[in-house]
Amino acid sequence: MKYEIVGKTVPSVEFTLNNGESIYSQNGGMIWQTEGINMATNARGGVMKSLGRMFSGESIFMNTYSSTYDGAKVAFAITTPGDIIPINMSENPGGFFIQKRAFLCAEPNVDVNIAFTKRFSAGLFGGEGFILQKATGNGMLFLEVDGDAIEKTLAPGEVLKVDTGDVVGFESTVSYEIETVKGLGNIFLGGEGLFLTKLVGPGKVILQTQNFVDFSSRILAMMPKK
Numbered sequence: 288m289k290y291e292i293v294g295k296t297v298p299s300v301e302f303t304l305n306n307g308e309s310i311y312s313q314n315g316g317m318i319w320q321t322e323g324i325n326m327a328t329n330a331r332g333g334v335m336k337s338l339g340r341m342f343s344g345e346s347i348f349m350n351t352y353s354s355t356y357d358g359a360k361v362a363f364a365i366t367t368p369g370d371i372i373p374i375n376m377s378e379n380p381g382g383f384f385i386q387k388r389a390f391l392c393a394e395p396n397v398d399v400n401i402a403f404t405k406r407f408s409a410g411l412f413g414g415e416g417f418i419l420q421k422a423t424g425n426g427m428l429f430l431e432v433d434g435d436a437i438e439k440t441l442a443p444g445e446v447l448k449v450d451t452g453d454v455v456g457f458e459s460t461v462s463y464e465i466e467t468v469k470g471l472g473n474i475f476l477g478g479e480g481l482f483l484t485k486l487v488g489p490g491k492v493i494l495q496t497q498n499f500v501d502f503s504s505r506i507l508a509m510m511p512k513k
Contacts, residue, residue, distance in 0.1 A: 288394065290373070290427070298371050299364035300392070300429055304354035311351040312392035316363040320352065323359035327351045351395070363392045363429075370432040372455070372493060374422070381459035382423040385430060389455050394426030421459075430455060434497025441488025448483045452498035458490035 288310070289303040299318055302310050317326075328350050352361045365371060374383055376397050390399055402421040422428050432455055441447060441461060448466075457463065463486050486492055 292371050296368050299362045300371050301362040304359050305357045309351050309353035309395055310392055311349050312363050318362050318364045320361040321359050323354055323356045324361050325353050365431040367433050369434050370436040372430040372432055372436050374428040376428055377425050382421045385420050385456035386454055387418045389430045391429045391431040393428045396426040397422055397424040397428050432495045434495050437494040439492045443489040445488040447486045451482050451484045453494050454484050455493040455495050457492040460490035462487045
């Protein structure tokens with residue numbers, strides 16, 4: 288399998304597949320394909336895993352695109368202006384955590400399942416912190432990023448505090464928890480929300496400069512009301 292990330296503002300990733308190779312994505316991700324690509328839709332991993340994807344904001348059903356001869360192409364695009372980040376899962380044997388809505392597509396040997404925080408109450412009230420997905424397996428995983436992608440490598444014990452909606456993903460060696468913003472004035476007047484995600488190294492962290500959920504909420508607030 289070969290891939291190329293095409294475009295700048297709303298990029299896509301185009302795959303060139305040999306006979307028998309395949310790639311899967313959530314519903315609605317495919318934007319073009321050549322002759323020789325067959326699509327199969329199923330509840331990948333069974334009913335329970337499908338329900339887990341629903342809670343994490345992904346499709347219940349996944350589409351698998353398989354090539355019937357060498358050189359067939361299929362491409363997938365993100366839904367908002369941003370970036371596409373490839374993750375080589377063979378370099379992440381412990382898995383890779385990603386936030387809901389970050390999954391774009393992956394090779395068949397990569398599994399993406401819902402993951403819960405150990406501190407249920409913190410995750411429940413921490414917005415994005417509660418519903419995470421964990422990718423495991425071998426192969427390539429492709430993530431959808433709102434705005435620009437920022438990659439940071441944390442040293443052992445190094446702490447990074449991030450708005451919960453701006454965390455795209457992180458290596459399994461990075462520990463995380465949700466903490467409340469301190470000070471009533473900061474909570475009610477700061478405009479940054481109630482919670483931050485605390486990430487502690489070592490390991491790689493991927494952030495995004497735009498949280499589309501917040502952006503769309505601001506647009507809705509400006510729309511005329513009858």
